[in-house]
Amino acid sequence: MVLSESDEKISNDLSIAESEQDLPSEVREKKLRGQLKTGYTTGTSAAAASKSALITFLTGKSVEKVQVTLPKGKVVQLKVAWTRMNEKSITSAVIKDAGDDPDVTHGAEICSTVESTSNKGEVKIIGGAGVGKVTKPGLGLLLGDAAINPIPMKMITEAIHEVLNLYPEVIKKQGLKVIISVPGGEEIAKKTDNPRLGILGGISILGTTGIVLPYSTASFAAAIRQSLDVGIALKADTFILTTGGRSEDFCKGLFGDTYVDHCYVQMGDFAGYSVKQCHDKRVKRVFIAGFIGKLTKIAMGVKQTHVRGSHVNMEFMAKLAETVGASEEVLKLILDANTARHVSEIIDAHNIKGFYDLICSNAASQLSNYSKNELSIEVIMFDFKGYVIGRFPKN
Structure with missing residues (x-):
């Protein structure tokens, strides 16, 4: 995942309070007390492992901790899990600690292997087992290269040169190859968007600030942007934005082979943000697909459609039902309903026509505000x- 903006700016762009997310109760309490623990990115972990491996490579002595400089200049200290030596190379591992964030890479071993080469003065950093390779454009990385993003690559390079500056004669006599690997990375990657983005064989080495912010909306925003960038690079001008995997599967059944995989983007609860990104990236057309709950919230003008962040307004739904001719009896049932799904059961039981189309129409109208009415929705x-x-518009 290539992040071109800071986490802080992305969060501001979303205009969504993190407190509106569906946090477990114990996490929510920690958040309110300001006690959520931050973590370190895979990029920071890789830089630390590389520094440890190189120190051992040059001195023959392993270290328990290393200091790493983050992109904004802060120096942090990470623990080295283990270091293994053989005749030709040294490998160190740092355990990825995502703090209180539910990151799928939390607990993974981020490894770095250092070995010498005959290319004097050269330091080459590559990806090994468990680090994905780039197979699609739009990621800001060369096709065929390891998915090590620019800022983590810079951090690894700087960590290596911090050590080499203490031993300037070493690099004059030989070159160095640094191999970043993640045991089990290919399996971990299946839980991410990497396969869809064309990053195959493992995870990405990520991080713009070096720090993982617990339950940050920034990572989700970045995933949306990156999915769009990949599709655009592959000449897509139409995207299907879905609220989740289930609605995506239904869309694929509906559209068949009309749209290829990179046209599908899971926007989650961030419909407005996704539409704005499509507009800013000059996409021509988007489909918004989901179920009655989230689409009703969008139709209401709710910015954050997560269950914990907002509730469906039954008065709003009753007004829509009244517009399409529902009886007083049905309106009362809707006002007393528990959920949007409950409302759909009432609508279906009384065979009310046009209700769902009206929700879709209102949702399209609300989302048009994010695209200056310049995007086909x-x-x-x-x-x-x-x-x-x-459906709106009706075919």
Whole structure:
């Protein structure tokens, strides 16, 4: 994942309070007390492992901790999990610590192997087992290269040169190869968007600040932007933005082979942000697909559609039902309903026509505000079996 903006700026762009996310109760309490623990990125971990391995390579002595300079200049100290030596190379590992963030790479071994080469003066940093390779454009990395993003690459390089500056004669006599690897990285990557983005065979080495902010919206925003960038680089001008994996699967069943995989982007709760990004990147057309709950929230103008961040307004739903001719009896049932899904059961039981299309119409109108009415937006509502029950505009 290539991040071109700081975490702080992305969070501001989203205009979403992190407190609106669906946090476990114990985490939410920590957050309110300001006690959530930050962590370190895979980039910081790789830099620390590289520094440790090189120190041992040059001195023959392993170290328990190393200091790493983060992109903004702060110096942090990371623990080295282990160092292994053989005749030709040295490998050190740092355990990725994501703090209180539910990162899939938390606990992974981020390893760095240092070995000498005959290319005097050269320091070459490459990806090894468990680090993905780039197979699609749009990521800001060369095709075929390891998925080590520019800032982590810079951090690794600087960590290596901090050591080499203490031993200037070494690099005059030989070159160095530094191999970043992640045992089990290929399996971990299956839990990420890497396969869709064309990063195959492992995880990415990431990080813009070197620090993992617990439950940050920035990482989700970056994933949305990056998915769009990959699709655009592959000449896509239409994207299907879905609220999750289930609605994406239903869309693939609906559209068949019309759209390839990189046209699908899971926007989660960030519909407005995703539409704005599509507009700013000059996408021509988007489909918004989801179920009654989130699409109703979008139709209401809610910026953050997560269950913990907002609630469906039954008065709003009753007004829509009244617009399409629902009886007083139905309106009362809707006002007393528990959830949006409950409302759909009432609508279906009384065979109210046009209700779902009206929600989609209102959702499209709200989302147009994020694109200055310059983007073609179509909204599709599925029922929970995958049938299209609402659509705007109607085909």
